[in-house]
Amino acid sequence: MGTTERHRRIADALREAHELSVAELAGLTGSSEMTVRRDLEILADQGVLERFRGGARSLLLRGEEPPFGLRAREGEEAKRRIAADVAALIADGESVVLDSGTTCLEVAKALRDRRVTVMPLSLHAANALTGAPSVRLLLPGGEPRPGELALTGPLTEASLAAVRFDTAVIGCCGLTADDGLTAYDLADAAVKRAAMASSRRTVAVAEAAKFSRTALAFVAPPTALHAVVTDVTAPAAATDALAAAGVTVRKV
Amino acid sequence: MGTTERHRRIADALREAHELSVAELAGLTGSSEMTVRRDLEILADQGVLERFRGGARSLLLRGEEPPFGLRAREGEEAKRRIAADVAALIADGESVVLDSGTTCLEVAKALRDRRVTVMPLSLHAANALTGAPSVRLLLPGGEPRPGELALTGPLTEASLAAVRFDTAVIGCCGLTADDGLTAYDLADAAVKRAAMASSRRTVAVAEAAKFSRTALAFVAPPTALHAVVTDVTAPAAATDALAAAGVTVRKV
DNA sequence: CATAATGAACAAGGAACATGTTCGATACGT
DNA sequence: ACGTATCGAACATGTTCCTTGTTCATTATG
Numbered sequence: 001m002g003t004t005e006r007h008r009r010i011a012d013a014l015r016e017a018h019e020l021s022v023a024e025l026a027g028l029t030g031s032s033e034m035t036v037r038r039d040l041e042i043l044a045d046q047g048v049l050e051r052f053r054g055g056a057r058s059l060l061l062r063g064e065e066p067p068f069g070l071r072a073r074e075g076e077e078a079k080r081r082i083a084a085d086v087a088a089l090i091a092d093g094e095s096v097v098l099d100s101g102t103t104c105l106e107v108a109k110a111l112r113d114r115r116v117t118v119m120p121l122s123l124h125a126a127n128a129l130t131g132a133p134s135v136r137l138l139l140p141g142g143e144p145r146p147g148e149l150a151l152t153g154p155l156t157e158a159s160l161a162a163v164r165f166d167t168a169v170i171g172c173c174g175l176t177a178d179d180g181l182t183a184y185d186l187a188d189a190a191v192k193r194a195a196m197a198s199s200r201r202t203v204a205v206a207e208a209a210k211f212s213r214t215a216l217a218f219v220a221p222p223t224a225l226h227a228v229v230t231d232v233t234a235p236a237a238a239t240d241a242l243a244a245a246g247v248t249v250r251k252v
Numbered sequence: 253m254g255t256t257e258r259h260r261r262i263a264d265a266l267r268e269a270h271e272l273s274v275a276e277l278a279g280l281t282g283s284s285e286m287t288v289r290r291d292l293e294i295l296a297d298q299g300v301l302e303r304f305r306g307g308a309r310s311l312l313l314r315g316e317e318p319p320f321g322l323r324a325r326e327g328e329e330a331k332r333r334i335a336a337d338v339a340a341l342i343a344d345g346e347s348v349v350l351d352s353g354t355t356c357l358e359v360a361k362a363l364r365d366r367r368v369t370v371m372p373l374s375l376h377a378a379n380a381l382t383g384a385p386s387v388r389l390l391l392p393g394g395e396p397r398p399g400e401l402a403l404t405g406p407l408t409e410a411s412l413a414a415v416r417f418d419t420a421v422i423g424c425c426g427l428t429a430d431d432g433l434t435a436y437d438l439a440d441a442a443v444k445r446a447a448m449a450s451s452r453r454t455v456a457v458a459e460a461a462k463f464s465r466t467a468l469a470f471v472a473p474p475t476a477l478h479a480v481v482t483d484v485t486a487p488a489a490a491t492d493a494l495a496a497a498g499v500t501v502r503k504v
Numbered sequence: 505c506a507t508a509a510t511g512a513a514c515a516a517g518g519a520a521c522a523t524g525t526t527c528g529a530t531a532c533g534t
Numbered sequence: 535a536c537g538t539a540t541c542g543a544a545c546a547t548g549t550t551c552c553t554t555g556t557t558c559a560t561t562a563t564g
Contacts (some may be wrong), residue, residue: 003522022540032524037541053531053540123375123382123391130375130396139375139403141393141411144382151391155411159393162407255553274509284555289510305509305562510561521550530541 001029003039004073010039011048011060011070019057046070046147065173065184068124068147072102075207078231079103082205083110085229085252086169089203090116094166097195098125100150100188101171103205111135119163121156121191123149138163145185152187160194168199174213175206177241180222182215189217201226211238222247253281255291256325262291263300263312263322271309298322298399317425317436320376320399324354327459330483331355334457335362337481337504338421341455342368346418349447350377352402352440353423355457363387371415373408373443375401390415397437404439412446420451422477426465427458429493432474434467441469453478463490474499 001009006029013028014020022040026033040056043049046067049056060066083106090096092115098104100122108125111118112132119138120126129137140159142151170192174182181204183189196202204225211234222245229250230239239249253261258281265280266272274292278285292308295301298319301308312318335358342348344367350356352374360377363370364384371390372378381389392411394403422444426434433456435441448454448471456477463486474497481502482491491501 033540034525034542035523038523041542123378126375126396127379130401131398133398137396138407139391139393139396141391141407144378144389144391146383146385149382155390155393155414158410158414159407162393162410285509286511286556287554290554293511506564508561508563510559512559513557515554515556517552517554519550519552521548523546523548525546526544528541528543530539532537532539534536534538 001031006031006035007039007043008070008073010036011043011058011066014049014056014058015060019052019055021055024055068102068149072105074102075209075231076106078207078233079106080110081252082207082229082231083107085250086203086205087111087114089227089229090114090167092116095119095164097121097160097163097165097168097199099169099171099192099195100125100148103207104169104171107169107205119159119165121151121195123151142191145187150185150188150191152185152191156191157194160191160198163198165195165199166201168195168202170196170202170204170219172204172206172210172219173215175204175210175222175228175242176212176214176238177222177245179214179218181219181225182213183217183219184215186217189219192219196220196224204228206230206234208234211235253283258283258287259291259295260322260325262288263295263310263318266301266308266310267312271304271307273307276307320354320401324357326354327461327483328358330459330485331358332362333504334459334481334483335359337502338455338457339363339366341479341481342366342419344368347371347416349373349412349415349417349420349451351421351423351444351447352377352400355459356421356423359421359457371411371417373403373447375403394443397439402437402440402443404437404443408443409446412443412450415450417447417451418453420447420454422448422454422456422471424456424458424462424471425467427456427462427474427480427494428464428466428490429474429497431466431470433471433477434465435469435471436467438469441471444471448472448476456480458482458486460486463487 022033022036025036044051049058086107087110095117098120105124108128115134117136123144129135141155143153172181173184202225222242225247227248232251243249274285274288277288296303301310338359339362347369350372357376360380367386369388375396381387392403393407395405424433425436454477474494477499479500484503495501
């Protein structure tokens with residue numbers, strides 16, 4: 001079993017059982033206790049769990065967002081397909097503002113060899129695009145949130161206000177026809193709104209799981225979106241409701 | 253011989269001999285021709301040299317700046333000492349704007365465990381500071397220059413204008429009592445000036461080699477500097493002249 | 505057209521990483 | 535305060551990835 005696979009299993013097991021002993025986790029993963037301890041130390045640093053003598057307890061009980069490193073490994077294949085489709089929606093020469101989040105990071109990778117202007121809203125995406133000779137990279141100012149490295153704050157909003165884009169590619173934590181597009185973080189939501197306000201059209205990206213969630217911070221109603229790109233496993237009821245609200249839904 | 257050591261030798265040899273054959277470079281480095289070809293491809297991508305059939309010729313003949321990857325490995329020890337001294341000049345709780353360049357990157361590493369607010373002017377320094385729990389990181393907007401990843405342009409200057417710092421740590425390409433502080437890049441020079449204008453005091457960092465150079469873009473006269481940190485090998489004539497202009501010179 | 509350089513493909517060597525084991529130190533319950 | 539269980543540092547082993555060298559078919563040059 002690979003390291004990341006084991007981390008995922010430990011995090012999942014703790015989300016269900018609240019807390020587990022090191023011995024239980026070692027049995028569950030089939031590895032030694034020492035390895036589990038090393039994993040727990042890493043996951044504790046990421047804020048996934050809290051150590052106590054003999055075991056660990058999950059910190060992801062409520063509607064909180066798992067940390068970046070964990071989410072990046074979930075549904076990678078679906079995210080890549082979504083990203084490829086989004087890249088196909090963008091024409092050469094366009095200017096794009098690219099939201100933070102793991103799905104948008106895949107979009108960044110998909111845009112590396114395209115002739116486009118990109119303003120990424122997270123350092124992860126920025127790093128994915130540096131050194132790409134055909135991409136003109138514009139960085140907004142702001143304060144990178146730990147782990148996520150999403151840029152937020154007045155500097156970010158000021159940078160966005162100074163530029164106009166053809167397309168905004170926006171990620172989300174929840175997306176339903178009733179509640180619209182929602183995010184876990186209030187500051188993030190403000191940046192998403194600013195990015196959309198500076199763009200002619202908005203493309204939202206959302207894996208299937210997003211359609212059954214509504215997060216804390218409201219960003220925009222479905223009518224503000226021009227297209228939503230999701231994967232084929234998205235529930236038809238949810239996507240039909242969005243389509244009825246006038247959004248173009250692409251399942252890839 | 254390590255890879256970076258070999259790259260350095262190849263670049264140095266070409267700077268002296270203008271152009272050399274692959275066979276000559278293979279003999280010089282004691283490695284196979286295939287390895288030299290692979291090295292030349294990498295260095296050509298970095299803009300260090302130009303390939304031609306049978307060998308390569310240097311592109312660093314004039315007053316041009318060697319690429320970031322090469323400079324980072326030169327005088328590492330001196331840069332680390334300078335960086336440690338600069339970090340000691342900065343008090344806990346201070347806000348600092350940190351210039352681009354390899355020496356300032358070392359300063360960023362030296363500040364990782366300090367309780368300070370830092371706005372780095374290059375993505376290299378920004379990446380060195382992400383994940384540091386005690387550092388409040390502020391990113392300016394701007395366009396990262398390839399390789400260097402130095403942020404420049406109107407967005408950078410606007411971000412700097414919106415904030416006030418206790419200390420500006422400024423790198424340079426040349427520093428003399430007559431010509432003042434100079435840089436290779438005009439856009440960089442404008443950013444340096446904006447950073448200094450937003451700060452109460454300016455600390456310049458300069459390895460010994462900088463005192464015998466004057467680069468294209470003028471940034472500031474010596475009188476605008478409050479302190480210069482350099483290494484012990486800096487020529488006394490140059491540092492004395494700066495001291496006479498009212499600058500505190502620290503040799504470490 | 506002949507010769508030399510080139511770069512792709514494969515193989516060997518070594519460095520870096522992940523994992524497991526051992527053992528002294530440390531924290532907890534009684 | 536004592537005994538027990540947990541912890542994490544240090545070492546040993548296995549695995550993977552990166553670097554280097556060799557071979558050979560292709561390509562450029564005179």
